[in-house]
């Protein structure tokens with residue numbers, strides 16, 4: 001046994017996948033409709049983690065506020081653009097494929113819990129040829145968003161129960177894991193809303209090669 005967990009859950013944006021290019025393009029599409037400047041690529045990561053609505057709100061705040069704008073219409077435009085361009089610049093972080101293989105070879109069930117809309121999460125994972133691997137894919141739509149623990153409880157249930165750990169990149173993930181009483185590992189290469197060592201995780205990894213060793217120490 002390489003680690004003690006029957007289930008390892010992953011956050012999607014900024015944890016398993018670097019989606020900042022496509023999310024950034026979608027948010028900048030909405031900003032352009034509002035005649036706002038684009039958010040520079042190095043600032044896009046700071047907008048992501050609490051769902052698409054919060055991403056748009058944060059982008060509008062950065063570029064002059066939302067007074068006088070039809071935020072609902074901008075949000076719909078953002079979603080439509082994102083859905084049509086969901087996997088143009090998105091890919092697994094380095095070492096992700098080998099790490100998922102190693103977990104599955106060891107008999108571990110892998111799952112996704114994301115604040116991204118579930119249909120989008122499934123479409124993106126499908127476009128990358130990854131959707132068949134996961135025992136559960138849970139996105140926004142059915143349960144309250146992370147940091148609420150509900151989706152993590154549902155993940156364990158959908159995987160048939162057992163000891164679980166969660167891997168994430170923001171305080172939305174670490175707080176959800178804490179609330180669900182699951183051990184949590186933070187990745188330092190994602191869209192961290194605080195320095196990775198301050199996210200409140202049980203361990204921090206800088207590369208997916210270090211995930212299984214970190215799980216085995218929990």
Ligand SMILES: O=C(O)COP(=O)(O)O
Nearest residue numbers: 012013049050051114115
């Ligand atoms: O949609 C978001 O803002 C974040 O999604 P995530 O939960 O996969 O990081």
Ligand SMILES: [Mg+2]
Nearest residue numbers: 011013014169
């Ligand atoms: Mg994330």
